[in-house]
Amino acid sequence: MTEHVEILSIGSSKRHRAESRFRVYGIIAIVLSLSFLLIMVGSIATRGITAFKQSFVFVEIDLPADKIDVDDIKGTRFGKLLKSALRDRFPEATSRKEKKLVYGLVSSTAEYSVRDQVVENPELVGSRAGFWIRASSDVDMYLKGYIDAELAESQRRLNDKQLKWIKQLKTHGHVESRFNTQFFTGGDSREPEQAGILGAVVGSALSLLVCFLLSFPLGVLAAVYLEEFTTQSRLNRIIEVNINNLAAVPSIVFGLLGLAIFLNFFGLPRSTPLVGGMVLALMTLPTIIIASRASLRAVPPSIREAAMGLGASKVQTTFHHVIPLAMPGMLTGSIIGMAQALGETAPLLMIGMVAFIVDVPQGITDAATALPVQIFLWADSPERGFLEKTSAAIMVLLVFLIAMNLVAIILRRRLERRW
Amino acid sequence: MNIMTINENLNAMPDQPNSAVNEPIVRAKGVDVFYGDKQALFDVDLDVQKNSVTALIGPSGCGKSTLLRCFNRMNDVIPICRVTGLVTLGGQDIHAPNVDVVSLRKEVGMVFQKPNPFPKSIYDNIAYGPRIHGMTQNKAELDAVVEKSLRRAGLWEEVKDRLDKPGTGLSGGQQQRLCIARAIAVKPKVILMDEPCSALDPIATAKVEELIDELRERFTIIIVTHSMQQAARVSQHTAFFHLGYLVENGATEDIFTTPEDERTKNYITGRIG
Structure with a gap:
């Protein structure tokens, strides 16, 4: 009897050791990644703070x-x-x-x-x-x-x-x-002391606006159609696989596509937030479709049955019940996609948003540049003064990102309903 | 093939002795249901009398829910599901090409196994059906419909002070009665109930059963249940299903006291199932 208990406790102490070891590994992983993050943010902040x-x-x-x-x-x-x-x-x-x-x-x-x-x-x-x-x-x-x-x-x-x-x-x-108010109210300049970030911020904001207006309705409608209105056919499966593939396509390819189609074929004005937003929309579309489909799938089927049982048509069921319930997930997915788009540089280089532009863009058809491209441009400049500007621009980009994520969280909190 | 069966059935109808005396409101004739290659229901004939409660009983997977979902064409939603045979509502073939499934479902309401109120206010839950069918002209009429439906479902006294609170905040039994109120708000002729009490405790079950008995005056109710006691308590007619076949069907009293078929007897006494 005692022997039996002894065997049990030996076994359990071994298990306890394994568990505490695993916990230590986890803590080490988190501390490591957090310290890398701190080092990154810290170095950017210390270099960039003087630019203000x-x-x-x-x-x-x-x-x-x-x-x-x-x-x-x-x-x-x-x-x-x-x-x-x-x-x-x-x-x-x-x-x-x-x-x-x-x-x-x-x-x-x-x-x-x-x-x-x-x-x-x-x-x-x-x-x-x-x-x-x-x-x-x-x-x-x-x-x-x-x-x-x-x-x-x-x-x-x-x-x-x-x-x-x-x-x-x-x-x-x-x-x-x-x-340095000029930094926040001015456009780019050849002189570091005169260069401001506003042009790039406005360019990014306008591009993202175009991107959102194009990709959100398109993505949501595509997801709703694929999820609610089609049956599991062979064609549907091919479409699904291709959407997943599209999400993995390198962004520069989308830039080349934009250059070939939007600029060369349709003749849209180059270097503009309009074309930038369109290219970014191509890129975010798969992300939005995938996220929206996932959140549509998360709506319990019982809600659909309840509405259909009352005599609601398929469209009424979808638009009155399913989409409102899936909306928080769709918006979160979209904003994650947009945050990705905000940091994208490569496709914008392809459509000419890398140009040196001094004026702050007034509309989506004005030539503009975007935040990550501005960072790239300044990082590439030889003047010592642009070094701190680069770090400061990165800080502005991060603040922009955090603001977008905050909006996502607030929207989700507001729209979320429980069932 | 499909049309042939319908015609045969139509020809066969006048031969039924009691059809002229007591015209059934819902009638299934030679109904076969397939899920892909698998046949779930075999040649089911069932008449449902007006203002009565008909219970469909049988072991799991016997096809009783499948038949229930034939009556408001909920099976249409399942892509691989195929229904043949004749189902009529008030003498009208519900699969006829000129039948609008939306109007059919307005006439044949449904209450599901798990209470499934919309994540909206209690008021909006009830008002949704009347709204989409344009049944009321103004807010006052809608208010009246909401109140009447909740009263009929025996829920009014419990929720009248919190109509703007979410329906999902109610208890399970209240939620199920809310779903019943929601179903009767569109004034259906028939209400289908798919194991409405299986997720409820005995007290809530008793309340729902009581409600079903009251609703019988105005509506025809078809209820699927796993509880034989419940079938015995609430129904006037019972149909027993086994492996996709309608084995026996008749007055509840007869089914439970003098079953004709050996399988019915075994199921009721608890030997199979």
Whole structure:
């Protein structure tokens, strides 16, 4: 009897060890994957966070009334005025080369912001006014600590004279780090200090809108037809297999298809969210169909029987009862598909959404780029300033994704009914 | 082949002695049902009298539910299912090409084994049928239909204060009575019940049985049941099925006291099944 109990306990301790071992493996797996995620997000955040700040330089500019036509302020060449102001500020720069170095302290787009400010306040004409203007990317990088002043002069982007001038500006309190609103309100630019993400965000949003409007009704209708209105025929099975295959097709193939059909055959405008959305819709369609069919299948047959038993037609049964019950699942599936589409770069490259576009798109037929393409473009740029922009753009993309997933969760919570 | 049987059956009809006296509301003549290659029902003849309860009993898989689903053509939904023979409702062939299955199901309501209220409010559950059939002109009429149906199902007093609450929140027995109320809201002539109490506790079962007895005044009820006590309690006619054949059919009293067939006797006494 005692022997029997002993055997039992030996066996169970072995089993307990196996179980606790398995639990440890599980915890290790989760900790590992979480730490990778943390490292990724952490490195992106630490690199990108500085992109939300931008250095500004204070310059006093003469705005002589004889050089500015009050009726046509926009036509005035503020570049000249700005350059002479900078020369006044640093009189020690006498040679042509040195003057160029002085001009290089501020953004080459600074004259436009000066112009815009004067347009807004025309009473400044004829006076000497102070302006906070965008520092050039190199100066900005130096002030953010990305350029090592200890390096040999020939090895860094700013030479000793420029560093001296920056120090001089600093001691006078003429340098300030401000929140970079331009990053969130502007389009792309060749100058890192001027580049903004809004164009790409709007491009992505418009593409996804087109994608959703096309793929959601099509996908849901296809799923409803396949699930509710056809019988298990040979043709139906072939269609099912092909939809599953379509979901596994590399996205660049869809891009090529879009290029061949939408652009070359139908002649739709290239680089536009319209075509981008159409290509992404092709890509998301299988995902939506598969998810929608699964959620239709999850609706209990008893609900269909109840409606049919009352004399509801097939269409009434489907639209009054089955689809509303399957809707949360369909929407979740669609938003997962859309989230995938949001991160897609390859098909957009094929249809020309990789172009350099400065303007924020106003509609679906304006040339645009998308967030992942913008990240690709900036990551590809040699300027040091684009490095932090790249990380910042990734953060914006992630926030966009999280927002979409939140919408999915909220929609599901709202629409979900129990039976 | 199909048409031939129908014609034969039609010719055979006047020979039935009691057909003129007490015209059945639902009649099955020579009904065969196939699921693919497998035959589930063999040449079933069954008459159902108006304002009575007819119980279909028999062991599992004997085809009683299959026959029940023939009466409102629910078998149409199953792609591999094929029904031949004649089924009439009020003398009309329900498989005739000019019969609309939607109007047929309005006349022949159904209550299922598991309570299956829509995941909507109690009110909407009842109002759905009248709404899709355009039976009411305005909200007041619809309200009246909902109240009347719930009263007839004996549920009104229990739910009148929470008509806007989901029907799925009711107890099992209440849900089943809600389903009965939903079925009678479209004013059918016949109500089919497929083991309506098999998912209910004895108290809820008793309530539903009581309800069935009351409903008999206005509707004709055909009920499939596994409980012989239930068949004996609620029905006036009983039909016993075995392996797809209608073995015996007649007044409930006779079936339970003096069964003619050996198989019926064995089933009722619990020797087979």
